[in-house]
Amino acid sequence: MTTTNPATMSAERFALETRNMHIYYSAFRAVKDVSFGVERNKITALIGPSGCGKSTVLRSFNRMNDLVPGARVEGDVLFRGQNLYAPDVDAVQVRRRIGMVFQKPNPFPKSIYDNIAFGPKINGWKGNKGEMDELVERSLRGASLWDDVKDKLQQSGLSLSGGQQQRLCIARALAVEPEIILMDEPCSALDPISTLRIEELMFELRQHYTIVIVTHNMQQAARASDYTAFFLMDADRAGQLVEYDHTEQIFQNPKDSRTEQYISGRFG
Numbered sequence: 001m002t003t004t005n006p007a008t009m010s011a012e013r014f015a016l017e018t019r020n021m022h023i024y025y026s027a028f029r030a031v032k033d034v035s036f037g038v039e040r041n042k043i044t045a046l047i048g049p050s051g052c053g054k055s056t057v058l059r060s061f062n063r064m065n066d067l068v069p070g071a072r073v074e075g076d077v078l079f080r081g082q083n084l085y086a087p088d089v090d091a092v093q094v095r096r097r098i099g100m101v102f103q104k105p106n107p108f109p110k111s112i113y114d115n116i117a118f119g120p121k122i123n124g125w126k127g128n129k130g131e132m133d134e135l136v137e138r139s140l141r142g143a144s145l146w147d148d149v150k151d152k153l154q155q156s157g158l159s160l161s162g163g164q165q166q167r168l169c170i171a172r173a174l175a176v177e178p179e180i181i182l183m184d185e186p187c188s189a190l191d192p193i194s195t196l197r198i199e200e201l202m203f204e205l206r207q208h209y210t211i212v213i214v215t216h217n218m219q220q221a222a223r224a225s226d227y228t229a230f231f232l233m234d235a236d237r238a239g240q241l242v243e244y245d246h247t248e249q250i251f252q253n254p255k256d257s258r259t260e261q262y263i264s265g266r267f268g
């Protein structure tokens with residue numbers, strides 16, 4: 001049967017969709033009237049000058065803003081066609097299906113193995129030890145870290161290099177089998193080689209997951225994303241979406257002159 005309902009069609013195409021989304025911190029409107037769809041199994045980069053609301057938008061995608069007193073979202077944020085902010089939606093379940101990797105690698109002060117096993121366990125993991133071993137291996141392989149750590153799974157996650165710690169955090173996110181991975185400047189604390197490794201990893205992960213990344217690094221957005229959303233503050237300091245398109249289009253032939261000025265380094 002062909003689907004003709006526009007809401008269902010957009011849920012099939014988009015992993016996430018915002019419609020007239022406004023985000024406030026108490027009385028301050030940080031993000032104004034943002035509407036766009038995040039394509040499934042693609043990498044979408046959010047770019048724009050400091051303070052334009054990139055992280056705020058990213059955090060709205062898995063209800064991380066709920067943890068900030070005074071923060072509130074208006075409008076719709078749809079995940080599989082369902083409003084993430086509907087009263088019957090459990091934010092903890094949302095965060096299981098929409099994982100997050102932060103700017104600074106933040107492994108738990110536990111063994112490498114337990115860093116991975118922790119999430120599934122608190123989510124009510126029912127398997128046996130052998131199955132957990134498999135899940136740990138699969139997650140570490142998924143984050144391209146298995147070969148580095150397979151002989152030292154009981155060592156502390158904090159003993160790894162910065163780039164390895166970030167891949168451990170990605171493995172930890174994968175362990176709870178999310179559909180979407182949000183990354184907030186995941187490479188800003190890493191050296192160029194570790195950065196490239198994470199970018200290669202993102203390309204691999206794209207086969208199975210949808211990725212949204214906030215980055216300050218324009219080269220990174222240009223080389224490592226499929227779609228780019230460019231945000232800018234208006235006169236009231238509220239972040240607005242200026243342009244959203246294929247990354248190639250944004251970087252080679254942007255429609256809005258402000259995008260052109262930003263990517264050519266004339267402001268921000």
Ligand SMILES: Nc1ncnc2c1ncn2[C@@H]1O[C@H](COP(=O)(O)OP(=O)(O)OP(=O)(O)O)[C@@H](O)[C@H]1O
Nearest residue numbers: 025030048049050051052053054055056057068237
């Ligand atoms: N917890 C908070 N409480 C109050 N205001 C906040 C909070 N977090 C962010 N803001 C404000 O919301 C606006 C958007 O911030 P946000 O961190 O989303 O921007 P950004 O584009 O990610 O910036 P940067 O690139 O510097 O990380 C800014 O004016 C910021 O001061």
